[in-house]
Amino acid sequence: MRVEKLSDIKKELKSHNSEALTEICLRLAKYKKDNKELLSYLLYEADNPLNYAEEVKSELLLNFQNLNRSAYTSTKELRKIVRLLTKHAKYTGSKEVEIELLLWFCTNFLEYADTRSSHKPLQTIFSRQMEKIKKILPKLHEDLQFDYSSTYEQLLEEADNRVRFFNKNDFRL
Incomplete structure (x- = not known):
């Protein structure tokens, strides 16, 4: 089966009436949980993406609080959190929300993960997010850059003090 180009799909969707589009959306939502989540975001949350980011943070905070101290299992749990953060950031399509979630993740990593561990995959998770x-x-935008860069600098300082494998000079702006 041949998959059509996005531009062709857009033209075809424009030719359908609203009832047919509703049916198409419902069929998409029925077959995959991610499609349903994206559709829910677009319909109910898209007008305030930063509020949505706060909801995502509150849901995932429990995962951080229940983080296992074993390096192997905590690495698996942290990868799951990163996967969920990435998925929700893609739903919003906003770089501001994405950076907000990444800064939140790194801050919570420093607080809840075993930062003294020499487990290389655990170290890599933090480094990649940074x-x-x-x-x-x-x-x-320039204003947002200024706000988030100061938060980022504080995060660099804290990471340099708390994480022994971290070198803040590698991550300077």
């Missing part, structure tokens, strides 16, 4: 923040910051 790299993502470093890449996204320059893409934001």
Whole structure:
């Protein structure tokens, strides 16, 4: 089966009436949980993405609080949290929400994860999220860059003090 280009799908959707579009959306939502979550976000939460980010944070905070001290299992749990954060950030399509979630993740990583561990995958999770923040910051509006860069600098200082494998000079803006 051939998958049509997005532009062709857009043209075809424009030719349908609202009842047919409703049926198409419901069929999409029925077959995959991610589609249903995205549709729920677009219908109910899209007008306030930062509020949505706060809801995501409150849901995932419990995962951080129940984080296992074993390096292997905590790494698996942290990967799950990162996967969920990434998914919800994609739903919003906003770099501001994405950086908000990433900064929140890194802050909670420092608070709840075993930062003295020499488990390489655990170290990599933190480093990759910090790299993502470093890449996204320059893409934001100037005012937001200023606000988030000060938070980022504080995070760098805290990470440098608390995490023995971390070198803040690698992540400077």
